[in-house]
Amino acid sequence: MAGVTKGSERPIGIFDSGLGGLSVLADLIVERPHDHYLYYADTHYAPYGIKSREDLEKRVLEVADQLVTSGIRLLVIACNTATSAAVETIRKKTAIPVVGMEPALKPAVVGSAGNTILVAATPLTLREKKFASLMEQWRGSNRVLLLPCPGLVEIIEKEGPDASEVDEKLKTLVAPYECEEIHRLVLGCTHYVLIRHKWQQLMGDNVQLIDGNKGTLRQVMRLLQEEGNPAETRVTLKSSSLKPETIEHMQHILVKQLILRGITEDFIQQHITFFTEEE
Numbered sequence: 320m321a322g323v324t325k326g327s328e329r330p331i332g333i334f335d336s337g338l339g340g341l342s343v344l345a346d347l348i349v350e351r352p353h354d355h356y357l358y359y360a361d362t363h364y365a366p367y368g369i370k371s372r373e374d375l376e377k378r379v380l381e382v383a384d385q386l387v388t389s390g391i392r393l394l395v396i397a398c399n400t401a402t403s404a405a406v407e408t409i410r411k412k413t414a415i416p417v418v419g420m421e422p423a424l425k426p427a428v429v430g431s432a433g434n435t436i437l438v439a440a441t442p443l444t445l446r447e448k449k450f451a452s453l454m455e456q457w458r459g460s461n462r463v464l465l466l467p468c469p470g471l472v473e474i475i476e477k478e479g480p481d482a483s484e485v486d487e488k489l490k491t492l493v494a495p496y497e498c499e500e501i502h503r504l505v506l507g508c509t510h511y512v513l514i515r516h517k518w519q520q521l522m523g524d525n526v527q528l529i530d531g532n533k534g535t536l537r538q539v540m541r542l543l544q545e546e547g548n549p550a551e552t553r554v555t556l557k558s559s560s561l562k563p564e565t566i567e568h569m570q571h572i573l574v575k576q577l578i579l580r581g582i583t584e585d586f587i588q589q590h591i592t593f594f595t596e597e598e
């Protein structure tokens with residue numbers, strides 16, 4: 320893997336089909352506040368998870384190419400679906416390091432035998448080869464049940480993570496499962512991390528929720544460990560959306576995610592400078 324340019328002022332590029340990757344960006348800002356981040360939401364093309372692999376790969380390559388050309392020094396694909404469809408090709412085509420995401424099945428099964436694990440992700444993620452090999456490698460003696468969630472990302476994008484429509488959709492999706500039988504739930508889509516508390520409420524406190532954000536963060540930190548930090552926090556939000564209010568909505572969700580992680584509004588106001596760029 321190519322190394323990150325040392326001490327660079329070039330931003331870290333992060334993208335997703337929309338809002339989901341903001342949960343990853345929030346984790347990164349908490350861990351590494353003094354850096355420059357460029358977040359791209361491919362809102363106009365969302366959702367990714369119900370597209371064909373071929374169509375999605377083509378689109379994701381375009382987005383990655385745009386970001387790399389804009390001068391980022393590291394690319395984080397904050398989307399399990401985009402990673403499934405295109406990470407190998409992106410890595411072949413780009414000289415900067417690329418960090419992808421996958422449903423956190425490995426952390427969910429470590430030290431676990433004979434447990435029931437439910438993996439929630441988009442239809443595309445669950446039907447791709449990448450997930451099949453993950454299952455083969457890590458399932459062990461556990462019972463792994465799959466929960467594709469078509470329609471959920473659309474509701475989160477359209478109505479926002481707090482909307483009551485999200486609760487209704489979740490209830491319908493989870494209805495066929497006996498929550499008492501489930502030990503762990505893997506949130507295999509970054510959008511689902513934005514509604515973590517809703518999953519927990521629905522599944523009950525005995526179900527442990529696991530997502531891929533921590534693993535992604537670890538990988539990014541490992542790649543950046545030798546770098547000095549730029550002095551100020553700078554976050555640029557971009558979207559392919561045609562609606563002018565999208566960026567403001569993204570900023571609102573990001574601030575909420577930061578506050579949830581213990582960052583104060585004062586800190587945000589004093590240290591984080593938001594730039595917005597629309598296509």
Ligand code: DGL
Pocket residue numbers: 335336337339340365366367368369397398399400401441444472507508509510
């Ligand atoms: N947030 C993306 C993921 O982690 C998927 C969203 C979509 O279907 O567009 O898989």
